[in-house]
Amino acid sequence: MSAADDGADRSLGQLVASATAEMSALVHDEIALAKAELRQDAKRAGIGSAAFMVAGALALFALPVLSFAAAYGIHNLGLGLAWSFLIVGGAFLVLAGLLALLAMAKIKKIKKPEKSMISARETAAVLQNAKPHPRLAPAEHPVLESVTRSSV
DSSP, rough: HHHHHHOOOOOOOHHHHHHHHHHHHHHHHHHHHHHHHHHHHHHHHHOOOHHHHHHHHHHIHHHHHHHHHHHHHHHHOOOOOOHHHHHHHHHHHHHHHHHHHHHHHHHTTTTHHHHHHHEEEEEEEHHOOOOOOOOOTTTOOOOHTTTOOOOO
């Protein structure tokens, strides 16, 4: 028995239920594919975000305390106090910039979920081309011929 013969023996309710179940399974599979692709890039995004947070924490909390200690240490070597503070401040800005560049490099490696996008486009194209099953005229339909209609 072919698949076409199998569909002819099923009622309209069974066909609708089958189509609904298949559509639901298709949507669930599309979502699962997208999740799998996004899970691969989640680690890269986490590392990039953590690097940004570390750069911010260094700039906000460690900068004042370490700046004073380093500036006074440089001043003890014989350089003026103002120049000592400028050198230390510049060094911390360079460090924060390097961490920001590391974060950007990690975030740029994140890719779009290409497979999910392609699969979703293919599904949409198939569904756009789908045509409803042609309806039989009441005279051609064996079940509708036996139904008596009232003249009211």
